[in-house]
Amino acid sequence: MAVTELGQALRRWRDRVPPDAAGLPSGGHRRAAGLRREELALLAGISVDYVTRLEQGRAVNPSVQVVEALARALRLSGDERTYLFGLAELVPPGPDVVPAFITPSVQRLLDRLVDTPVAVSDAGMTLLLANPMYAALMGDPSVLRGFERNGVWRNFTGMPTRVRHTAEERRDFEAGMVAELRATTARYPADRQLQALVAELRTRxxxxxxLWDAGVVGRLAGSRKTIEHPQVGMLTLDCDLLRVEENDLHILVYSAEPGTEAAEKLRLISVLGTQSLVGRG
Structure with a gap:
């Protein structure tokens, strides 16, 4: 019974989210005003087949991570998120686990920054949500799975990146990330996912x-970042890290000073990114 109710709830919530509100193109022939299954899958970082099986009651026992991702993609309120966890026969993560819930107020803030590259990560630096401008600037993050969505993992395991550091900048950035991660593990000592991340990184x-064994604890600071974009070339942007203390979220915002070459390149990336989304839809 719970699985059937889960499928009905997912379909109902999917139907009420306009694609443009989620940063997706809304043109073309659509049978419903809400999200398509493939669009929900893209936003949640899961397969279309799995979304279909969940809605049809053919998939059982979705993980906490999947339910949390669906709650974000469907823009659920706090009460709706709790209800979704109940339908999935799960308990929402408690205060001893790194929060991954994006509140409606934070979501509204992101909705206003459509022309600005913005990404939201949890306190462990795992990417939760990125707007289309961030994807256009840094590459599509929807293809990332598991630990690949974690910024520390990507930087220390040699995954491709468009950011270009000098040797000194890279040393400082790595030290800052490890110091931030250590501080987070101290706040959430019972988070098994965080423990597994650290253990795997120490091996890899x-x-x-x-850096971890050095025991440094601290906070990662904002900075200026040079990015090599495949179509517009190099551009250097301000990268500000905003913290939502109540929910322990990190909001990463990229911007350029008006009237500069970087600002013009960012505007061009916005156009190119929009064309890419329309083509993909």
Missing amino acids: SQRFAE
Whole structure:
């Protein structure tokens, strides 16, 4: 019974989210005003087949991570998120786990920044949500799975990135990330996912292990970042890290000073990104 109710709730919530509100193109022939299954799958970072099976009651026992991702993609309120967890026969993560819920107020803030590259991560630096401008600037994050969505993992395991650091900038950035992650593990010592991330990183990266064993605790600061975009070339942007203390979220915002070459390139990336989304839809 719970699985059937889960499917009905997912369909109902999917139908009420306008695609443009989620940063997706709304043109073309659509049978419903809400999200298509493939669009929900894209936003939640899961397969279309799995969304279909959940809605049809053919999939059972979705993970906490999947339910949390669906709640974000469907823009659920706090009460609706709790209800979704109940339908999935799960308990919402408690205060001993890194929060991954994006509140409606934060979502409204992101909706206003449509022309600005913005990404939201949890306190462990795992990407929760990125707007289309961020995807156009940094590459589509919807293809990332598991630990690949974590910024520390991507930086210390050599995953491709468009950010270009000098040797000194890279050393400082790596030290800042490890210091931030250590502070987060101290706040959430019972978070098993966080423990697994640290353990795997210590195995995969000697540099991470050295920094971790140094025991530095601190906060990652904003900075200026040079990005090599495949179509517009190099541009240097301000990268500000805003913290939502109540929910322990990180909002990463990229911007350029008006009237500069970087601002013009960012405007061009916005146009190119929109064309890419329309083509994909």
